[in-house]
Amino acid sequence: MRALLASSIGVTCAALLALPLVLPDDAPADRRQLAGAQSADLPGKTVSLPLTPLAGRTDRAVPRAVTLGLNPRDVDPFSLVGVVWDDPRAVLKGQVQVRTRAAAGGDWSRWQDLDTHSADAADPGAGENRTHGATAPLWVGASDAVQARVRPTGGPLPEGLRLDLVDPGAEPPRDSSRAPSAALELPELTxxxxxxxxxxxxxxxxxxxxxxxxxxxxxxxxxxxxxxxxxxxxxxxxxxxxxxxxxxxxxxxxxxxxxxxxxxxxxxxxxxxxxxxxxxxxxxxxxxxxxxxxxxxxxxxxxxxxxxxxxxxxxxxxxxxxxxxxxxxxxxxxxxxxxxxxxxxxxxxxxxxxxxxxxxxxxxxxxxxxxxxxxxxxxxxxxxxxxxxxxxxxxxxxxxxxxxxxxxxxxxxxxxxx
Known part of the structure; x- marks a missing residue:
């Protein structure tokens, strides 16, 4: 859902959630997690990996704009990926791509584009607001390795760019006394x-x-x-x-x-x-x-x-x-x-x-x-x-x-x- 026009509307937030803690680049890859992103009793988890300059990746047409990314890296299993940055009002003008390795079989995907939209959000003054900018998320299925690159196309990239990897957690328990719907393999409503x-x-x-x-x-x-x-x-x-x-x-x-x-x-x-x-x-x-x-x-x-x-x-x-x-x-x-x-x-x-x-x-x-x-x-x-x-x-x-x-x-x- 890429926005065609840049939005720079100031918005008021009634209560800000805690900003993510980005750990140093030398921290173990599968342990760089958003602060407060999960607790032991909540299903699933979010892992946040900072994006850093890629060697030899610069755009001569955009001074001081550097391609950021992540070299191929093994991580804990995840199924959805997105790129996040600090300022929710900042627009990411660039191409965001990822490729992932399937947990089953070990095959790497092709490079896939992430939508750099900023159009889904609460209305100003509604008592709710994004605390970060974010691309649309991409579902990739069960994966255990990732590579990413963000190439600027209209100026320097937003501050604090990072890759969020989401593990959805296990399926909810099913009612064994009832057969699941043929079209929907999820628990039936009681x-x-x-x-x-x-x-x-x-x-x-x-x-x-x-x-x-x-x-x-x-x-x-x-x-x-x-x-x-x-x-x-x-x-x-x-x-x-x-x-x-x-x-x-x-x-x-x-x-x-x-x-x-x-x-x-x-x-x-x-x-x-x-x-x-x-x-x-x-x-x-x-x-x-x-x-x-x-x-x-x-x-x-x-x-x-x-x-x-x-x-x-x-x-x-x-x-x-x-x-x-x-x-x-x-x-x-x-x-x-x-x-x-x-x-x-x-x-x-x-x-x-x-x-x-x-x-x-x-x-x-x-x-x-x-x-x-x-x-x-x-x-x-x-x-x-x-x-x-x-x-x-x-x-x-x-x-x-x-x-x-x-x-x-x-x-x-x-x-x-x-």
Missing amino acids: RAETEADAASAHLEQAETEAEAGVQRPRIGPRPRIVLRKGWGADERLKEKGNVYTKTIRAAFVHHSASGNGYSCSQSGSVLRSIYRYHVKSSGWRDFGYNFAVDKCGNVYEGRAGGVAKPVLGAHTLGFNSDSMGIAVLGTYSSSTPPAAAVKAVAKLTAWKLGLHGANPKGTTYLTSAGGNLYQKGKKVRLNVISGHRDGFATECPGGRLYQKLGTARWTAARFQGR
């Missing part, structure tokens, strides 16, 4: 969890009907949603409490830009890795997106607070209020998103937008909180189902997924009976 979630949805629906002054707004059928417990989110990792917005007028569709090399049985690991990266590497209070959808069309609860409630996310800088963010796991700049994923987006939006009386084929107005496309206070007319790029100058959700949003709007309206 009956109590499903009933509690449905009751919340019915309550929200009743409130929406009362506010709208009609007997029944058009609400699509509730999709099956894997709650946070189902994909193994440890609630001790996030900040305490949840924050809500007033309503949901629009849905912003994203791609996670984390690569397409995952199987649907690995979706829980991908989510746990992104969750840890958002909280521990970027410094957010929780998972940034309200929902996630995998390539098989499975829908997941993202940010905590209740799937039927208007939870304030950190997905579209400037337009997080009165909206929801949906990330389709993968990168869809040149790859076509699976039909199952597009249908899942349609079904989810038909239900969730319907709870708040929104027509998926319609338009709405949102007021910008400040971004690189619309200044603070500007009222912007947006499609009820929009792409990330409609609210922020970015490539997200990728050209191929963006082309499918018309299909998602039409299908969601059908689910609502329109």
Whole structure:
């Protein structure tokens, strides 16, 4: 999700998380960990490796700009990688690439690009803020060695560049009395969890009907949603409490830009890795997106607070209020998103937008909180189902997924009976 325009908006942070401790370069590679990134009772871990100048790597066109990187190095097992830097307002103008060695088989991958976006963030004044700048994370699967290089293309690189390696931890225990879904090899929700979630949805629906002054707004059928417990989110990792917005007028569709090399049985690991990266590497209070959808069309609860409630996310800088963010796991700049994923987006939006009386084929107005496309206070007319790029100058959700949003709007309206 590379931003097309540089954003230098000052933001206020109510409570800063502790900055990472970068250990000396001669420290053991598999022991350079972010300070406070994990404790003995939390699943998974984050290892932080400082990036240093690579011999002979300079850019004559950019004075004093030096290519930074990491020579091939054995590390503890990890599955997701991203590059982090100190100042969340600084823009990384450069090419970031990594290659990794598979833990099984020992083969090295090709060089892969990391998206240097800075477009996913909480709104200024929302009581939440990134404490570091960060690229989009890249899912690489179980790996035990890494190499990296960051080549500047528009001036000196940000201070404190480091490579964060994320181990998602083990899968949550399964209920052995129940067979897993054929399409989703993750724990099924318990009956109590499903009933509690449905009751919340019915309550929200009743409130929406009362506010709208009609007997029944058009609400699509509730999709099956894997709650946070189902994909193994440890609630001790996030900040305490949840924050809500007033309503949901629009849905912003994203791609996670984390690569397409995952199987649907690995979706829980991908989510746990992104969750840890958002909280521990970027410094957010929780998972940034309200929902996630995998390539098989499975829908997941993202940010905590209740799937039927208007939870304030950190997905579209400037337009997080009165909206929801949906990330389709993968990168869809040149790859076509699976039909199952597009249908899942349609079904989810038909239900969730319907709870708040929104027509998926319609338009709405949102007021910008400040971004690189619309200044603070500007009222912007947006499609009820929009792409990330409609609210922020970015490539997200990728050209191929963006082309499918018309299909998602039409299908969601059908689910609502329109």
